[in-house]
Amino acid sequence: LRDALPICGGGPTAADLVNNWSEGELRQIFWDLGEEKSARKIAAWISSEREKVKFERTSQLADGIEKLLGRRGRIHPATKVFQALRMEVNDELGELRRFLKVAPDLLKPGGRLAIITFHSLEDRIVKQTFRDASKEEIDRPEWPAPQPNPLYAYKLLTRKGVAPGGQEIARNSRSRSSRLRVVEKI
CATH class of the missing domain: 1.10.150.170 (Putative methyltransferase TM0872, insert domain)
Structure with a gap:
């Protein structure tokens, strides 16, 4: 690692x-x-x-x-x-992007990746990366047909980010802005 x-x-x-x-x-x-x-x-x-x-x-x-x-x-x-x-x-967004780029190579098929974000910018990057890497094909209006997605690596296990419940926030106020997103390596 x-x-x-x-x-x-x-x-x-x-x-x-x-x-x-x-x-x-x-x-x-x-x-x-x-x-x-x-x-x-x-x-x-x-x-x-x-x-x-x-x-x-x-x-x-x-x-x-x-x-x-x-x-x-x-x-x-x-x-x-x-x-x-x-x-x-700390170049936190850069570090996150670099990790997300290599993450598929670090997981075996069936392996799961769970990421908790605490900031909307982080969450947007994770959400978009997971979404892009969970599509088998990509399609563009200028293409005659959909093409295989070279980034395809995951199955989304959480469509939307999982937010903390009221009890969790009461126990841990720092969790209030967190979002959990999970994917599984194909």
């Missing part, structure tokens, strides 16, 4: 991103990865603040964002920003 999924490291840290990336680059990851509605405002604030003092502690960023946006209910206003930074630093 190690050979199939090389461990990468040595990339930029969250502090590197916050202290060195352009306002536009920060805005983009906060919007795309964090799905943060105030991405523009937060990126502008970070850009302005770091001219005065370098960000060295997560509390500087968290407290500043809370001051900037105010409290919005149960979830801390900086949560999505930290999520975006973590996802970018």
Whole structure:
């Protein structure tokens, strides 16, 4: 498994991103990865603040964002920003795509792959990959006939993602955004 999924490291840290990336680059990851509605405002604030003092502690960023946006209910206003930074630093979507590409080769026929996602972007990637790899044939309007699908590898065991029930969420509040998807190798 190690050979199939090389461990990468040595990339930029969250502090590197916050202290060195352009306002536009920060805005983009906060919007795309964090799905943060105030991405523009937060990126502008970070850009302005770091001219005065370098960000060295997560509390500087968290407290500043809370001051900037105010409290919005149960979830801390900086949560999505930290999520975006973590996802970018760890290349989480890239790692997920790379894993999904090699996963069929790691399973024997009848083997099952279950993936739990905690973010809509992750879930969209898993859902689309599983859907694409579960079609025997693909068809396009410009083709005279359907063609065999070179990605065909799975039978879908869950049509829709399985969401946690009320009891699970009560026991484990972090499960609230999770989705489980399962396929079986053909």
